[in-house]
Amino acid sequence: MNALVPFAPVLALSIGSLGYLVSGQFLERARLTSLFALSLIAAAAYLIVGLMPMAPTLPHGFIINDFSKFFAVLACLGAFVSIIGTASSLAEEKIGMLSEYYFLMLTSLCGALVMIFASDFLTLFIGIEVASLALYCLCGARVTKESSSEAALKYFLLGCVSSAFMLFGIALWYGVTGGLAIAPINTAGPLVILSFVLMMVGLAFKIGLAPFHLWVPDVYQGAPTSVTTYMSCVVKVAAFAALFKIALNAFLLPTEWAVGILWFLSVLAMTVGNLAALQQRSVKRMLAYSSVAQAGYMLIGLVVLGDTTSVLASSVFYLTGYCAMTIGAFTVLSVLGPDADSVDDLKGLVKRSPFLATSMTLFFLALAGLPPSMAGLMGKVYLFTGALSSEFYGLAIIAVLNSALACAYYFRVPAAMLFQAPPTSEPVKVSVLSTFALTFCAATVIGIGIYPEPLVELCEAVAAVAAR
Amino acid sequence: MTIPWPPLSSLIVVPALGALVCLAPWFSSKIDTKARFVRLWALGVSMLTLVILAAIARAATMSHGAVLGLEEAHQWIPSLGITYHLELDGLSFAFCLLTAIISLAVIAWSAKPASAGAGWYALLLLGEATVMGAFLATDLVLFYIFFEAMLLPVLGAMALWGGAQRLNASLKFLIYTMAGSALMFLAILYLGWTARAMGHTLDGNFAFEITTLASMKMLNPTEELVLGLAFLLAFAIKIPMVPFHGWLPDTYREAPHGVAAFTAALLGKVGIYAILRFMWPLFPTFMVQAGPYLAAAGAVAVVFGALVAMAQKDLRSLLAYSSISHLGFCVLGIAGVSTMAMTGAVFQAVSHGLITAALFLTVGAVIDRQGSRDFDRLGGLARSIPLTAFFLMVFSVAAVALPLTSSFVGEFLIIVGSWKLFPAWTTVALLGVVLGAVYTLTAYLRTMFGPLHDTDPRTGGDIRGFDVVVLAGLAAAIIALGIFPADLLGMISPAVEVNAVPSVVADSSVALGFSR
Structure with missing residues (x-):
C-alpha cells in the first residue's frame, strides 16, 4: 500500500471523478456537482502538501520535490478558483451534462498533475495526452454553439500534430540514450538537438508560444468561457513545469x-x-x-x-x-x-x-x-x-x-x-x-x-x- | 536619522485613504452621501496633508536648524534589495509644498465637470498621494512605481470628464509616457544589478537606494551615457522638453480645467525634480557633458513655446505652449553645475506650478462663462466679470515675471546662474522673456478689453465665494514668494548643493549665501 502513497493525489482525482460517470443521473444538481469537484481538488491539494513527504521511496515514474509540489498546488489552486468563479455561469453557457463537464475537468487536472510529477518521458507524454484529450472535449462542451465545436476540432487536430512532434522527440531521445528517464546525458550530438527541438515544438504548442500559437485565439474565443478560464491557467502551469523540467534536467541548460x-x-x-x-x-x-x-x-x-x-x-x-x-x-x-x-x-x-x-x-x-x-x-x-x-x-x-x-x-x-x-x-x-x-x-x-x-x-x- | 512624527508616509497615506473613503458610496448604494459632504471631506483631507507637511517641516527645523533632512526607511523586498525609503530635504520639501497647495486649490475650486461626483475628489486625492510619493521616494524602484502611478488618476479624470477627443488624448498621453519610462525602468534595474555585481552591497544583493548607488561611483562613461539617456528620455517626455512635447497640447486641450491645472502644475515638475535628485548624483560625468545640450533644449523651448503660443487662437492651447516656454527656463537652470541656477530652477518650478495652476483655473472660469475658448469669441470681459479679470491680470503679470512676483526671482536666478556657463543659450532664453510678455499681455487684452462678443453668457456671473479665496490664496503665495524668497531659497539651496552638485566639478564661485 505504501507504494501508492506518492500517487495519492492523482488517484484521488481520477477515482473520485469516476464517481461522476457512475452517478451522473443523481448528480445533476448544479450545486452538488461543483461542490463535489471542489472537494476533490481540495483533497488532492491537501494530499500533495500533506501526504507526499511521507512517500517511503522515490516511486517509479514520479518525482516529488518542492518544484513539482509547488506547480501541482498551483495547478490545483488555479482549477479550484476557476471552478468557483465560473460555476454559476455554467447554466447560461448551456453546457450539456454537468457531470460530464466536471468529469472531464478533473481528468484534465489529473493529467496536468501527471505532467508535473512525471520523471520520465513516457509518464510525461501520458500526462500530456490525458490533460489534452479531456480539454479537447471540454472546448466543445457548449454543444449548441458552432464556434465551440470549431474550437474543439481545431484544438484537437493541431494538438494531435503537436503530440506527434513530442512523441518523435521522445523516440529520438530513446534512440540516443536507450532510456526514457528525464536525466542528464553527456552527448550533445545532432540527434539530441533535434530531439530537443521536436519536444520544444510540442510543448510550445501546449503553452501557446509563437509561432505555434495559431490555435490559441480561436480556442480561447470559441470554448465556453468557464473552460477558457480553467485552461488559461492550468495548461500553462503544467506545460511550463514540463518545459522547465525537461530543459534543466535532460538537456542541461544553459x-x-x-x-x-x-x-x-x-x-x-x-x-x-x-x-x-x-x-x-x-x-x-x-x-x-x-x-x-x-x-x-x-x-x-x-x-x-x-x-x-x-x-x-x-x-x-x-x-x-x-x-x-x-x-x-x-x-x-x-x-x-x-x-x-x-x-x-x-x-x-x-x-x-x-x-x-x-x-x-x-x-x-x-x-x-x-x-x-x-x-x-x-x-x-x-x-x-x-x-x-x-x-x-x-x-x-x-x-x-x-x-x-x-x-x-x-x-x-x-x-x-x-x-x-x-x-x-x-x-x-x-x-x-x-x-x-x-x-x-x-x-x-x-x-x-x-x-x-x-x-x-x-x-x-x-x-x-x-x-x- | 530618526523617523519624524508624523511620519513621512502620512503625506502619502492620508490622501490615499481619503480617496478610498470618497469612493465608498460608489461601491454600496446604501451609503448615500451628498456631493457637498464629499467635497468637504476631500477639502479636509488635503488641508490635513498640508498641515502635516508644515508640522513635519516645523518639527525638523526646530530640532536640526534650517536644514531639513528627514528619512523614513524600511525593508520592503529584501531578496530583491528593494527598500521603502522616503526622504524629505529642502529639495523634496519645495515640491511637496507645491503639491499640497495645488491639490488643495484644485479640490477647493468649485467649478468641476457637471457629471463629476465623488470620483472627481477621489482621483484628485489619489493624484496628490502619488505625486507626493514621487517627490519623497529615494529608492529608485519605489520612485518608478509612483512615477507610473501618478499617471493613472490624471488619465482617469481626463478620460472621464474631458472634451470630445478625450479618449484619444488619454491614449496618446499613456503611450508617450509608457514609452518614455520603459527604458528608464530597465536602466533602474541595471543600476541595481551593477551595485550587486560590483560587490558594493553589504548583503550581496541588489541595491536601488539613491544615496547608496550614488556613493558607489561604479559606472564607466559609456554606462553613464546609455543609462543617462534612458533616464533623460523619460523625464524629457514628462516635463516635456521640446521635441518630446507631442502629448501636451492634446492633453491640455481635452482635460477638464482642474485636471489641466493639476497636470501642468505638478506632473512635469517630477521630471525637473528627478533630474536634480537622481540624474546629477548618478551620472555626473554624463550630466556635465549633456549640459550644453540640455541648456540648448531649454532655451529653444523657451523661444519655441513662446512663438507657438503667439499663434494660438485658443486660450487653453496658449497656456499649454506658454507652459512649455516657462519650463524651458527650468531645464536651462538644471543644465549646468551652478547652485544658483539649480536653486533658481527649483524655485521657478514651484513658482510656475502656482502660476500655471492659477491661470488654468481662472481661464477655465472665463471659458465656462463664455462657452468658448476661442479668442475671436472672447473680448470685453473686464466689464462683465471684473473680479476674474483682476485675478487674470495678477497671474498674467506673474507669468511674465514682473518683479515682486515669484517667477521673477526664479528666472533671475536661472539667468544669472547660467550666464557664466551658457552665455549664448541664456541670451536666447532672455529673448523668450520678451516674447512671453508679448503673447501673455496680448491674450489678456484680447480677452478682457475690446468689444463684448457674447451678450448671452451661459453660466453667467463672476467668480465668487470660495473660488475667490482660492485665487487670492494662490496670488498671495505668488507675491509672498516674490517678496520674501529667502526662506524657501535657504531650504532649497543647501539641499541642491548636497544632492545635485557633484563634488568633483562643484563651482564654488557661484555658490549662494542663502542659508540662514
Missing part, C-alpha cells in the same frame, strides 16, 4: 544552442502576441494573444539561466501572478454572460457593476505591469533584473519595449468599462461564488505586488530544486 532556440521563441512570442493583440476588438482574442506575449516573458527566466537557478525563480513568480490575472479576467467575462466577448460588451460596465469593472481594471493593470496591482510590475522587475544580470541586454530591451507597447491594448478594456456610456443600464448580477473568486484573484494580484517577499522566497526555493 547550453549555447538551446539558449539560442529559447531566446528566439521568447522574443517571437512576446512580439507576435503583442502586435496581434493590438488589432483585436474581441476581449477573449485580445487576452489570448496577450497570453502568447506573457508566455514569452515567462520564458525569459529559462533563457537567461546562468550558473545559478535563481533567475528561474523569476519565471515561476511571474507565472504565479499571471494565473491570478488571467483567471480573474476570464471570470469577469464569464459573469457577463456566455456571449460577452467584444470590447463593446464591456462598455460602461462601471455603471452596471462597479465591482466587476474595478476588479477587471485591476487585472488589466496587472497584465500591463502598472500599479496599484503590482504583481505584474514586480514580476517584471524580477524577470528583467535576471535578464540584465546574465547580460541579455537585447532580450531585456525587446521585452521592456514590448511591455510598453502592450499598454496600448491593455488600456482599451478599462477605457471602455470606465469611460464610455453603457448600452443598457441594467445592473449585472454577480453571484456570491464569483465575487469570492474575483476578490481572491484581485487580492492576490495586489498582495503579491505589495508584499512579494514570501512568494519570492518560495520561488527561489522551488527554482533551487528544479534541477536535480
